[in-house]
Amino acid sequence: MKKFLSLTLVLSMLASLLTGCGAPKKSGDDYPASGPIATTSYKTQLSPENTKAVTEGVTVDVGDFVLDGTVDLTVAKKPAEENEDEGYKIQPYDISIGALSKLDDFITIRIPYDADYCDEGQDPARCVGAKYLNEATGQWEDVLFEVDAQANELVIYTDHLSIYGAFYVKDEGKRNALITDVLGSGLYMTDEQTLAFSKKIAGEEPGTLDTLADYAEKASGIFFDYSDRIDNAINVATLGGSDLPPGLDTSIPDTSLTLFSAIGYIATAKSIMELGYKQARGRQVDDGEVLNLIRDVSSKAVSYAADNFTKVGCEALSISMAGVLIIDKMLTAFAEEAKATKLEDIAFVYHHFNESFEGFGHKVMRPKDWRAKVIQVLEAHPGDTDRAISALEAGFTKYASEFFSLTEDQMSEVASDVPNVTVKRIPAFTEAEKSQLIDDYIAHLKDKTMPAVLTSVQNYMIRKVELQELEALSKAKEYYNSPIAITLKEEIPEGGKSQFTDYKFRFAPLKEGTVKSSWTGKWPESGEVRTSATLMGFFLSGLPHTVEFFKPDADLEKDQPEFTVAFTITVPKIDIAVSGREPLTVEAFMGTWVDPDGCRTILIMNGGNVIEKEPDLSWYGGSVSCTEYTPEYDAASQTLMLKGVTTWVEEPDTLFEVVSADKHQLELDASSSGIDYTAVESKDGIVTVMESSDYTYTRQ
DSSP states (O other), X not given: OEEEEOSOOHHHHHHHHHHTTTOOOOXXXXXXTTOOOOSEEEEEEEOSSOOEEEETTEEEEOOSSSOSSOEEEEEEEOOOEEETTTTEEEEEEEEEETTBOEEEEEEEEEEEOOTTSSOTTSOGGGSEEEEEEETTTTEEEOOEEEEETTTTEEEEEEEEOOEEEEEEESOHHHHHHHOBOTTTSTTOOOHHHHHHHHXXXXXXXXXXXXXXXXXXXXXXXXXXXXXXXXXXXXXXXXXXXXXXXXXXXXXXXXXXXXXXXHHHHHHHHHHHHHHXXXXXXXXXXXXXXXXXXXXXXXXXXXXXXXXXHXXXXXXXXXXXXXXXXXXXXXXXXXXXXXXXXXXXXHHHHHHHHHHTXXXXXXXXXXXXXXXXXXXXXXXXXXXXXXXXXXHHHHHHHHHHTGXXXXXXXXXXXHHHTSTXXXXXSOOOOOHHHHHHHHHHHXXXXXXXXXXXXXXXXXXHHHHHHHHHHHHHHHHHHHHHTOEEEEEEEEOOOTTOOOSOTTOEEEEEOOOTTOOGGGGEEEOOTTSEEEEEEEHHHHHHTTOOOEEEEEOTTOOTTTSOOSEEEEOOBOSSEEEEEEOSOOOXXXXXXXXXXXXXXXXXXXXXXXXXXXXXXXXXXXGGTTOEEEEEEEXXXXXXXXXXXXXXXXXXXXXXXXXXXXXXXXXXXXXXXXXXXXXXXXXXXXXXXXXXXXXXSSOEEEEO
């Protein structure tokens, strides 16, 4: 079986992309909150004894821990929606189980899919995916699913009921960009990768954040592998229409994360949990190493999975991971303590009370109730195995002791309710007899009830983390589909006119195959252009991060631009100041400068830093004053901002050289110093005149 985790599907992606270019909304983009009108509806029943049913080709399996009694299962097949222009189709099913909405466990829904929809030569399993309809917003959202190619079925895992849709695309290349194949590629990890990444996280190795980000970014490269297959999403002309370039900012606002580091952490967390689950079942790897890694990785959740980026709860992530760890210990401990119980008549009465009798304020704890108790214990004691086990043991003992709080008459009434038992009067119990009965019943619980309960909870915890991974991926999808407001504005003096009216402009560089006319416009007399786009649109077109301006009669394919304006691709807005000045870099300011008093200032690059030398200051007795700065450059104002690091003096014979630190004299901390230089004039990419707050400098 191939497994695919839905990142997004054609409908939501195309709708989001087209929003940026003012295209009309396509039929089928949204359903109303009530959903489409059903054409066929089928009903059958589910119960704790019959947890699986098939109707209208849809299979629903609720498992052992959802139902308390018999309920109706209704499957309503909705009218299919198809958009032939965009090459997709949606087949929705409204699935309801009695009055249930939010479920205590994940259920499995299998929906058949049409293998003939996609174009000839395409893999039908790569042309289909699943979503659910958020009826409050009318939007289709992500859900966990697999594709069973052998059965031609979508296998959906969910803990809530809704309208579920089979999404089809004719071209599997488009689907690859919109759905991540978790096990076959992308965010799937081998056991070796899982252990390696987990050790880096647990050991807080330097560079781990970057390692995780690199992994997730490469794994998510599948987002963009269809860039030659669809039209780009920006149309600037309407005007109201692998290696990342310097013009792209991938940082997440208000966090220390880049786009993919949280995804990499969550993928590692899920994989180490699955590895722990495998070891609990088959002892395939060393217990101590994996269990310790689960504990250590879970403790780093706050560092790697910031809530304000992923919107997944770090606490929930930690609880889920710790739950897998604790349950492994419980399974081991309970298996060692469990033992067969021989039931005599009195023991039968006691056992009947615990397992079947309802009355005298007593509520029977069924497997579903014990499962809820285990989850409650894990949430109350995350990461503390001993306390969690002790709390559950205390729950066993409390429940197993309730019978002995009954009066003799009440015990006799319980006895009369037990079939095939002759004893009608329960004698007084010694403390030793009570202890024996309690111990035997707890052993019975651990042997017969708890293994299935604990395994179910462990699976549930892994599914919860898969949902968190899905939400992190969805957040990345939202980031790529974020609307970016783009403003190009000319610097026009008050009362003045645009000096570039009717100039042609084009975003650059553009990827081969991009529709260039969509990135080309005509400069208006107002001197201002407003449009919008998505980050995905920039990726599909080659990440253009400059705007080239040409004279009105220029041939854009043959002539050189008059000037070029650089900008940084940022979310949620890009402001591009158009001044007619050519783009500059930090290097454009390097060289020898002279102020009006004839004093020289020399700027030299030293790796990523800048060294400023002032040889004409008199107070160093002929030695040269030197300061090293860290530079920042503001392209809009063409200002080089320097923040001091250290200052020293050196001999004048090394005036135009970078001198090693061991030859510095009088070296002092310069972190409180700083200076700004703004370009006034430039030519061929080199600043010829600049100014600070005190002087205007000319290049020597």
